Amino acid sequence: xKKKNLAVIVIAIWLMIISIFMLLAYRIDLEIFFVLWLIGLxxxxxxxxxxxxxxxxxxxxxxxIAAGILLFGGIVTGKVLEILYR
Numbered sequence: 197x198k199k200k201n202l203a204v205i206v207i208a209i210w211l212m213i214i215s216i217f218m219l220l221a222y223r224i225d226l227e228i229f230f231v232l233w234l235i236g237l238x239x240x241x242x243x244x245x246x247x248x249x250x251x252x253x254x255x256x257x258x259x260x261i262a263a264g265i266l267l268f269g270g271i272v273t274g275k276v277l278e279i280l281y282r
Contacts, residue, residue: 200244200253230267231271
């Protein structure tokens with residue numbers, strides 16, 4: 197099995213685990229879901245990263261990670277402002 201296919205399977209399982217725990221806790225929060233998705237994606241990319249060559253799919257995935265980190269920064273900024281102006 198290729199690393200790319202294995203990564204898709206692992207991230208899908210990770211997202212299902214997150215969803216199940218959110219449903220069991222009766223707390224569905226998209227911000228928490230996004231942050232946990234980003235953490236899982238970062239771990240998977242770090243584990244499948246090669247040392248000497250960079251496959252094209254991994255290069256594009258790093259763009260998705262960069263966008264996710266920017267969105268994460270926006271979420272953190274919003275939460276900090278929410279706490280400050282309470």
